[in-house]
Amino acid sequence: MPDFEYDTSSKELISEVSSKLDQKYWRKVCQEKRFPSEYWDLLASSGLFGLLIGKKWGGMEKGIVDFSLAVQETSERFAGLGSYIFLSGALISRMISANGTEEQKEEFLPKLAEGKLKISIALSEEESGQNASAIKTTAIKSKDRYLITGTKAFVNNYDHADFLIVFAKTSLHEKSEKRSQGITMFLVPAKNNQQIRAQKLEKLGFYFVNNFNLELNEVEVDSSSMLGILGEAWHGVVQIFNMDRVATSASLVGTGKLAIRMASEWAKRREVFGKLIGTNQGIQLPLADAFAQLEAAENMTLKAASLCDKGKPFSNEASYALLASSTAAAAATDRALQTLGGHGYYEEYDVERYWRDVRVHRLHPISEELVLSLIAERSLGLPKSY
Ligand SMILES: Cc1cc2nc3c(=O)[nH]c(=O)nc-3n(C[C@H](O)[C@H](O)[C@H](O)COP(=O)(O)OP(=O)(O)OC[C@H]3O[C@@H](n4cnc5c(N)ncnc54)[C@H](O)[C@@H]3O)c2cc1C
Structure with a gap:
């Protein structure tokens, strides 16, 4: 385990929020295509929107490692990519802290910390x-x-x-x-x-x-x-966009792990041809492979977050993390759907939603091709192609 320094208090706060809502909640929110205001309100009342805001403004003054762990935790426990609501709500405060005038900070940061502003x-x-x-x-x-x-x-x-x-x-x-x-x-x-x-x-x-x-x-x-x-503007947001890539990676890792856990539980229960499907290596090995890829993506995400917190360059690592996590989460959710068989295709089993949702992060906040072009240029010294 690389030497990441973090405390677990924000993760614990997420556990509290998670104990009040479940996957059925997210299924309903997505079926109704509506803003998850109950989730937002729980995050707000636990102070989690202030995670990245200075104490002076009513925040917790935590770093990107703690933030990433909290984002992963909410995804992995029950929210899947619904953690985006938390991620974007909390990260926007960094745009204001990094770029705002004193008056703007005074006007926006306390309200953002309390979840009173979107x-x-x-x-x-x-x-x-x-x-x-x-x-x-x-x-x-x-x-x-x-x-x-x-x-x-x-x-x-x-x-x-x-x-x-x-x-x-x-x-x-x-x-x-x-x-x-x-x-x-x-x-x-x-x-x-x-x-x-x-x-x-x-x-x-x-x-x-x-x-x-x-x-x-x-x-x-x-x-x-x-x-x-x-x-x-670019000068003011380039680091924030890199932080966004790191936090997005955390939400992808969490969603992928949630899907793999559900698939493994299913494989331990589902009996076909007179035996549990989880006893077949054809079921086990792809799940293990997907899980290992998620672990690797998680480590790269935490490495990028840790560099960021130490004030070191982290844009390359943010790119590797996003590429690794979006690929791993796509593979994991696909494998989870396959493991559930026909059931996996139905809304009430939830994995089809994760499978659809994770696709977006091969396009947004930056496309896979652009991430690869950045890596080609900055890590391999190839000519800039975009
Ligand atoms: C769900 C969702 C939410 C979003 N939310 C927001 C938001 O809140 N605010 C906001 O401002 N934007 C948002 N976006 C926009 C997003 O960040 C991208 O800017 C947008 O999706 C770009 O899409 P496009 O079709 O214009 O891509 P295009 O630029 O047209 O690219 C099309 C394809 O060509 C590839 N391509 C382009 N140039 C090159 C190159 N030089 N080399 C190789 N491949 C290349 C791209 O990678 C892509 O695969 C969101 C997008 C989505 C899907």
Whole structure:
């Protein structure tokens, strides 16, 4: 076991939350395609949204190792990828702590710690795809205000968001030194904002989150709504996006382990041809293989998290962790479904949901191809291809 330093208090808090809700709860939430407000409220009342927030602001001031362990725990116990609600709710506070002014921290962090505020990210656009630096949304300055106009794609939880963090171009010079320069973040009120039109999207899984395409039509914000440095959004979020990859890996490992545990329990009970199916090596070995891959992914996730907490570079490890965990979770949920046989295909056995849900993380928050391109460039020294 690598030498990771962590305490188990956040994991224990998760156990408390988990004892109050179960897999049936998540099945119902996903069947109803609705926000899991009961889960959110339990996390809020246990203070878990403050996990990454400084004590000064009412948080627990923990690191990314503790955060990853807590995320994995909630996935593994019962939530599967529903842990995204916890992950994104807690991680958004890092965007504010790392980029906010003192006034913004005072306004947002205590409320975020108490789970009284929901903030969604509006970065992606239809035309730019994975090339986020090619976004077209603009924020034009007019006296001490900005007018934001453009479209945003696939935004999570817009229907519950109090604010959006909108990424927009504030410099229209084509020849910036770096292509990511000239993009700025703004905190935009989302509730009843008449300048935003939303279109809900239907999708394959991940039903505890609704997604929206947005049209922003001269959304007016005060200059004080700018988050971070003018034109330097990338500089402000690159580490947060790496942390997101680490926490996402933790949720994938947890979901994969949940599926494998369910499949193993099934294999110990299910009798066919006069014997338990779990006595067949054809059932055992693929489950063991999937479990070993998850263990390896977990170690890489904790390694990345530990480097992050020590203030060392961790972006390569975050990439390895995301690749390993998304591959391992896809294999694990597929093997779990196969082990349950025809039952695995039905909603009441839950694994079909995990199988559908984990697929998203080969595309989001960053696609598998882009992760591999980063590894090729940064770990192997091959030419940049994206
Ligand atoms: C469920 C879900 C939730 C999301 N939530 C949010 C959110 O809250 N906020 C937000 O801003 N965005 C969100 N996104 C957007 C997401 O982060 C991606 O930006 C988006 O899915 C990119 O999809 P695309 O179809 O535009 O991909 P494209 O960029 O069109 O890519 C299509 C394919 O081509 C590949 N490709 C592209 N370029 C290269 C290259 N150079 N080399 C090799 N392969 C390449 C890609 O890997 C991909 O496989 C979400 C997406 C999903 C699916």
